[in-house]
Amino acid sequence: MQQIKTTNRLKKTGPPIHQATIPALLPVQRWTLNNGLPVVAMGGVEAPVLRVEMIWNAGRPFEPRPLLAGPTNDLLAEGTRQHSAAELESFFEQFGTRLVLPDLMDTGNLALATIHRRMDEVLPVMAEVIAEPAFDEASFKRFLRRRKQRLREGLSDNDTLAYRLITEAVFGSEHPYGYNGYPDLYDSLQLEDIRAFHQSHFHAGNGTLLVIGNINEAVKRSLENTFGQLPAGPAAMVNTPLASAVKPTTIQLHRPKAQQSMIRRGRRGVHIQHPDYPGLVVLDTIFGGYFGSRLMKNIREEKGYTYGIESDLDTYRLDGSFGVSADVANENLENVRREIDLEARKLRQDLIPDQELNMVRAYLGGSISMELDGPFGHAFRYRSAIIKDYEPIDFLARLEDTIHHITANELRELAERYLSPGDDWEIIVGGGDKIEGARSLTLEQVSRPLGETT
Secondary structure, three states, rough: HHHHHHHHHHHHHOOOHHHHHHHOOOOOOEEEEEOEEEEEEEEOOOHHHHHEEEEEEOOOOOHOOOOHHHHHHHHHOOOOOOHHHHHHHHHOOOOOOOOEEEEOOOOEEEEEEEHHHHHHEHHHHHHOOHOOOOOOHHHOOOOEEEEEHHHHHOOOOOOHHHHHHHHHHHOOOOOOOOOOOHHHHHOOOHHHHHHHHHHOOOOHHHEEEEEEOOOOOOHHHHHHHHHOOOOOOOOOOOOOOOOOOOOOOOEEEEOOOOEHHHHHHHHEEEOOOOOOOOHHHHHHHHHHHHHOOHHHHHHHHHOOOOOOEEEEEOHHHHOOOEEEEEEEHHHHHHHHHHHHHHHHHHHHHOOHHHHHHHHHHHHHHHHHHHHHHHHHHHHHHHHHHHHOOOOOHHHHHHHHHHHHHHOOOHHHHHHHHHOOOOEEEEEEEEEEOOOOOOEEEOHHHOOOOOHHOO
């Protein structure tokens, strides 16, 4: 009988919430190769494996003109002066690996995983890809055809359209995080521009080598014999973008045949080093950042208006964004818009109950701790810090302190600043009813920047 009473009590109150302690970041080894290339290495892996990644300051913030960084990085794997793209693929495949080209806003990246026994065979070819890309006319033309085809497909996809429109609206069509690729921009791209950008940005003086795995003296010698022989040069400078001064509004691309409508809301966020950022991580989680968030409970669980809705806090090297995304049936469009506003207003006006806040503290502490499970998890925190240019150890300590100690009053103050009405851009793409006061776009208009449409 006593056991039955205990079980019933647990059903009513739930188990106690335990706050996880986020582990401190493991230390890394740092040294510099003979050509000046800095190495950040995370050891501690027992198996004889390595993951090697070159990270260059060669993303969008470093472009002298739009649409140089991504194509240059992508074309690295399209052959070298000695080997075609097919030969490279076949070479790496025989060793059970491949070149990886992460698609990032702020940096150019090239990564490879291997085992110790094969590193002296595969790493020199990776270095060859970095130092001697072919950048030939045939590969360039194939790349442009693929990109234009992908653009045509994207301009017929609601999700892609919504993403392009919200990023361009939030940051501006001339901002590195806001501009989109358009046919005329691809037509103006010249192979000589690609070659020049590679020469000025993809070298040892403008990058960092991140190494994860089993690090020993043999590994260090192999790195020196390959990446230590890459050409060097001066560090690239950031082209500081101007903030858009356009007042946020609602923009609707009406597509009558679409069965759903995409809602994308967003505003400029804060840099990852901003004092408000750790608190915003907590606020974002409560608002729409996990399955138990307010947007999910209200709009998905209670009202059934959508299968999924979430808020996102995205950060880049120079800026960030904070917004909401949802895909809804056309008939639920206005209901969902209204409920998003309602949940934002509650966070601005009411204090978050202790039980809800403690649940989010536990969730964040647990999820971050899981990300830091093992050397690879710790190394990817350092990787993020290299890409976004911040100090990871102090940042993680500040984030943990905020998660455990931020108050309901402080969160309400953050909500007043970052969930304030009228500061969000809103993009609606789909077949829902036309929204009063929204700026209407046609498909023809979205084939060029927002600032050029009327």
